[in-house]
Amino acid sequence: MPGYEGWLSLAQQLRPAGHHHINGVDEPGQASFTVVSPRDGKVLATVADAGKKEVDLAVAAARRAFDHGPWPRLAPVERGRLLLRLADLIEEHRAELALTISLEMGKPITDAHDIELRAAINTFRWYGQLADKLVDESPRTALDSLALVTREPVGVVGAVVPWNFPLTLASWKVAPALAAGCTVVLKPSEFSPLSALRLGRLATEAGLPPGVFNVVAGDGPTAGRALGLHPDVDVLAFTGSTAVGRHFLHYAADSNLKRVWLELGGKSPNIILPDAPDLDRAAATAAWGIFFNQGEMCTAPSRLLVHTSIASQVTDAVIAAAQALRVGDPLDPSTQMGPLVSEHHLGRVLARIAGAARLRTGGERTLASSGGSFLAPTVFDQVSPDSAIARDEIFGPVLSVLTFDTVDEAIALANATEYGLAAGLWTADLSTAHQVSRALRAGTVWVNCYEEGDLTVPFGGMKQSGNGRDKSAHSLDKYTELKTTWIQL
Structure with a gap:
């Protein structure tokens, strides 16, 4: 290259x-x-x-x-x-x-x-x-x-x-x-x-x-x-x-x-439990997931749901990762985050996050002298579950951190949105992984990872995240009709 x-x-x-x-x-x-x-x-x-x-x-x-x-x-x-x-x-x-x-x-x-x-x-x-x-x-x-x-x-x-x-x-x-x-x-x-x-x-x-x-x-x-x-x-x-x-x-x-x-659309939750097998990896993946592609992804894990006992540790690690990101010219191979798609979209994102919650990093335009539509990687915590930033799709590099005390509370928070495209879960307990994955109303659930998979598995949403599936052989269902021919011998 x-x-x-x-x-x-x-x-x-x-x-x-x-x-x-x-x-x-x-x-x-x-x-x-x-x-x-x-x-x-x-x-x-x-x-x-x-x-x-x-x-x-x-x-x-x-x-x-x-x-x-x-x-x-x-x-x-x-x-x-x-x-x-x-x-x-x-x-x-x-x-x-x-x-x-x-x-x-x-x-x-x-x-x-x-x-x-x-x-x-x-x-x-x-x-x-x-x-x-x-x-x-x-x-x-x-x-x-x-x-x-x-x-x-x-x-x-x-x-x-x-x-x-x-x-x-x-x-x-x-x-x-x-x-x-x-x-x-x-x-x-x-x-x-x-x-x-x-x-x-x-x-x-x-x-x-x-x-x-x-x-x-x-x-x-x-x-x-x-x-x-x-x-x-x-x-x-x-x-x-x-x-x-x-x-x-x-x-x-x-x-x-x-x-x-x-x-x-999506407003995907990423749940980190205290028994996550590797908290550093979970935090790094949470940061990568929301800032990859400038956060302009329907599956972006824009809601980080983290247990209160580890909330400070995980949030600080995500903030450090955000501040270390190389934001710059998309033609530079070392750039990790480029501009938002347009000036209009940048203005729309800025308007939606103004005064949203406690701002921990970012939240402002950057590299304005380039003429490009750049937004600094942004993290909010102390986010209210009922707030717009916790419910509405922003489609930008903006992370909302919410906390919970029990697994049932985490599931309720995760499902408290009109969307159901994707979700993440971090736990070392096999039973918890199965039980929580089944309870999450999302078309894809990633356990101890995020945005993984290949063409063998279907992709699509529940609720107001849509219907039907892309990828896999199941996608052929959208583009074919089933015809019955009955022949009397």
Whole structure:
């Protein structure tokens, strides 16, 4: 991987293309918007802005490709080979894509290259390898009958993804949909469209037929709404805020009752019990979890629930870790935390934390002379469970520390939120690990770790954190229909 000077040089040479990618070719569109880099506040690129016309073109291309094209009719092993070829191309362009992500949304380049791109490459490879491993069913019936249960692609999939993990979250939706034989229209966030547009071109280069994978750039109220309301979209898969998820449910009700799969917000608790096997590691992981990706993660462990007997020790360790973090230029490989995605988002976070509780560190803008949208890593303690900072998703590097005296109290605090995406638990007792994990209303529970796992396990939320699952073979449920064929012999 290049050093700091190398990345700076590559950034000067980068010329990201901002056209939509529809039916295998670039489409300039009728309007445009600018992408501003949160690194320095400068315009990074001008990008085509999709309105209803462009969305209609993309959906029509996907519809033709599904109804009349070869993709759903290809042998699954052939679809898999093309997805594997796409994974290879993403790996070949790994540095370019990592640089694009770092510039468009502020992710530290080391994280973009080593974590984000690794996830995208592995996802396309995993589903490419899975494509021909799916099996249909033939239930046992009476001897004069034959029953078949077949899994068939659902049709045209609209995928709307956010800016915080532009390629990871896109790949979690696009790869299984394509493996199932669906065609896709992807709408990335207007803050991070450039990496997704490049992905669309790489898919065409890999050999995916025209119309199978289309990418349109635009905002949610226009392009996202048009996709959600479109009668030729059979499934809508969305990752983003709970408020916007509600809009997509309305769009489905007002159009063709398309299925809507939602991965929404989170306010994840991270519970540390006194018998945690390694308190230093627990504290270090708590700090890493909330400050990784600038805290711009739905699963970020933004609520640290710590037993009163160890609260001071753990909180002090987290504060020390926060103050030791290298906040800086995301193109510097030594940077551990970059800027927030935009000036607007920085202002929103600052407004939400003003006077929230006892501030222990951070809470203010930093590196203002760079022109970037940087916030110092922030820790509050003595947080009231009923306060907004303990209940609302902030989506920034802001940690709220709450204390408890009993395990039952910890469970009650953890579940006292409308969200249910993820949770962490630190204990050396096996029975406690099982009992508390079962009691937590969350789609994922990490025990003595955080943010671990691979593509073999599903990911998604409970309560207002959404429905359905990304990752694993279970994700195919979102993009397939079960058909029963009963044959009288």
